Amino acid sequence: MTAALYLAAALFEIAGCFAVWMWWRLDRTPLWLVPGIASLCLFAWLLTLVDADHAGRTYAAYGSVYILSAILWLWGVERVRPDRWDLIGVAVSLVGAAIILYGPRPR
Template sequence: MLILRSIALFLLAAITEIGGAWLIWQGVREHRGWIWIGAGVLALGVYGFVATLQPDAHFGRILAAYGGIFVAGSLAWGMVADGYRPDRYDVIGALICLVGVGVIMYAPRG
């Protein structure tokens, strides 16, 4: 059950961080304005709190593992929101990162 909670929190963190960065990108680069930028800043703030809800108490481990989620999630976000088509090297790299997440977070420790 703790693993499922951890994965759900990683997914929520990815949505808030990547979504927040995307909103700011849209506000600045696509000239959508301050409301988009402000919404992005708020989403990024929520991300900071979501990470603290992870069952594991080690900040470095959580953020290191989340990096792999961020990589894969960013590619997925680009596919859905911007029509980005990752090439095979993007996919291979994201899979390597996700394996790293599994090792860092869920490997048995004594």
């Protein structure tokens, strides 16, 4: 369930940021901001559904899923194939997230 929430949150965060990018950087209509803001609100709400004791750890682990999702966005939406350095960076960040989420901690 955590992975699905993180992936959904990443999709909504990237979509929201992309909407702002379209308006600000590509000079598109400000109407792009409407779905962008809605998407960013959904992103924030989804992160609150992750079963974790501390928000900081949730956000830190989410960062790696965001990195993975951003590279998938680069490939799928922007049609730029990730290179080996993109893939190595994603792998390293996912290992880091696993350490943050599943590392042993005293109770």
